[in-house]
Amino acid sequence: MQQALLMAIFLFASVSLAVGPLSGMGSVVEERNANTNSGAAGGAPKRIFDFTLTPNMKTADLDNPQSALSKLIAYIVKGAAKASAYVSILHPSNAASQIQLAIRDDSIFIPGGNPANAQHGFRRTDVNPAIDKATTLTGITTWYQTIRLDSKAPLVLTHGYLFASIEVPVSTHSGSPLLDTR
Numbered sequence: 720m721q722q723a724l725l726m727a728i729f730l731f732a733s734v735s736l737a738v739g740p741l742s743g744m745g746s747v748v749e750e751r752n753a754n755t756n757s758g759a760a761g762g763a764p765k766r767i768f769d770f771t772l773t774p775n776m777k778t779a780d781l782d783n784p785q786s787a788l789s790k791l792i793a794y795i796v797k798g799a800a801k802a803s804a805y806v807s808i809l810h811p812s813n814a815a816s817q818i819q820l821a822i823r824d825d826s827i828f829i830p831g832g833n834p835a836n837a838q839h840g841f842r843r844t845d846v847n848p849a850i851d852k853a854t855t856l857t858g859i860t861t862w863y864q865t866i867r868l869d870s871k872a873p874l875v876l877t878h879g880y881l882f883a884s885i886e887v888p889v890s891t892h893s894g895s896p897l898l899d900t901r
Contacts, residue, residue, distance in 0.1 A: 767855060770848045772816035778808045796845035798825035805844045817867070820844045 770791055780786035781795070781802040788808070797805040805826060807819040826842040850856075868874065 764861065767860070768848065768850055772808060772818065774810055774816060776808050776816065778803045778806070780808070781806055791849055792846055793849040794845075794847045796828045796843055796847065798823060798827055799829075800825065806846060818846060819869075820846065 773787070776786075776788040780788035781792075783789055795802045795806060805821050805823065807821070809817045809819050811817065822842050822844050824842065826844050828838045828843055830836045830838070
């Protein structure tokens with residue numbers, strides 16, 4: 720039985736979800752300009768979701784549930800502070816708009832708000848996009864994301880980083896327990 724998967728994003732600039740394989744690794748701009756209505760074998764994929772930031776979106780929009788940005792987001796996995804304490808919207812002059820995630824010491828996810836479920840074994844900040852589950856979780860889909868690391872904050876190679884994780888729609892996972900504090 721095929722099991723649909725969701726990708727929880729730790730760091731990304733632009734996210735697209737398409738049905739079928741892309742015929743190349745073109746830029747996001749090239750993909751947007753391509754014919755995205757086909758989806759037939761050998762043709763361009765049919766884009767079913769596009770999480771693209773617009774120039775008028777700002778960090779404060781993350782804390783406003785009525786904003787256009789908040790309507791693109793189903794849930795932000797974070798610590799107890801407001802979303803803008805963990806997630807920032809950047810508009811660099813020489814690049815596309817970006818989402819910057821901060822994984823802080825207090826970035827402890829507590830599913831359902833119940834402290835007994837706190838995932839102390841690691842720190843995480845995820846932005847989970849609002850998707851149409853009827854189309855996104857049916858058949859085979861391909862998830863594209865762009866990850867850029869901060870050159871001013873290099874990775875500490877002795878840490879165990881996970882830039883993306885895969886969870887099934889009911890949030891179950893396989894592997895070590897999420898509550899492991901070792």
